[in-house]
Amino acid sequence: DAGVIQSPRHEVTEMGQEVTLRCKPISGHDYLFWYRQTMMRGLELLIYFNNNVPIDDSGMPEDRFSAKMPNASFSTLKIQPSEPRDSAVYFCASRQGTGELFFGEGSRLTVL
Amino acid sequence: EDKVVQSPLSLVVHEGDTVTLNCSYEVTNFRSLLWYKQEKKAPTFLFMLTSSGIEKKSGRLSSILDKKELFSILNITATQTGDSAVYLCAVGRDTDKLIFGTGTRLQVFP
Numbered sequence: 001d002a003g004v005i006q007s008p009r010h011e012v013t014e015m016g017q018e019v020t021l022r023c024k025p026i027s028g029h030d031y032l033f034w035y036r037q038t039m040m041r042g043l044e045l046l047i048y049f050n051n052n053v054p055i056d057d058s059g060m061p062e063d064r065f066s067a068k069m070p071n072a073s074f075s076t077l078k079i080q081p082s083e084p085r086d087s088a089v090y091f092c093a094s095r096q097g098t099g100e101l102f103f104g105e106g107s108r109l110t111v112l
Numbered sequence: 113e114d115k116v117v118q119s120p121l122s123l124v125v126h127e128g129d130t131v132t133l134n135c136s137y138e139v140t141n142f143r144s145l146l147w148y149k150q151e152k153k154a155p156t157f158l159f160m161l162t163s164s165g166i167e168k169k170s171g172r173l174s175s176i177l178d179k180k181e182l183f184s185i186l187n188i189t190a191t192q193t194g195d196s197a198v199y200l201c202a203v204g205r206d207t208d209k210l211i212f213g214t215g216t217r218l219q220v221f222p
Contacts, residue, residue, distance in 0.1 A: 031208060042214035056209065091154065101210065103154035
């Protein structure tokens with residue numbers, strides 16, 4: 001299996017622009033998680049899905065952040081409008097049931 | 113509020129040294145504790161611990177959980193430069209969420 005696939009790997013944008021991060025989980029995994037990692041706060045859970053349904057979005061910082069999972073093989077995390085404080089590495093992870101969590105390589109976002 | 117605290121924040125050792133990394137937690141409805149290794153990219157899974165006192169071992173790495181005192185340790189013996197990484201501790205609750213600590217940065221010099 002190719003593992004969790006994220007795109008883009010790097011994104012540099014200007015404040016106020018819309019950013020869309022994409023994730024393809026491992027086939028057969030029924031859970032998908034979006035995390036954000038910064039030096040100051042470490043890995044923070046933003047939102048997770050079970051069978052394509054959002055279960056807990058309490059970690060989403062504010063209304064500028066939204067996430068969707070239209071089918072079992074694709075999810076997006078959107079930031080609109082982006083701000084410099086959104087600069088971070090965004091990880092997508094998936095797992096099957098209560099099994100091991102597999103992370104993607106991350107999307108490094110820089111908002112100027 | 114749920115909390116996972118790792119110590120030390122960073123550690124510098126020489127090859128061959130043994131290191132102990134600590135993870136303490138305050139989490140309601142604890143289910144499991146996991147250790148991950150993060151080099152330059154994605155965290156990779158090391159261990160999952162659910163029961164107190166049972167050591168998990170993989171090569172030079174081992175880990176144990178104390179559910180009474182609410183902590184876990186990760187030991188690495190005979191360290192190598194390839195062990196240099198950030199080691200993350202995460203605690204799973206009865207929900208599906210994992211709460212991560214901020215990690216311990218280990219640097220192993222030849």
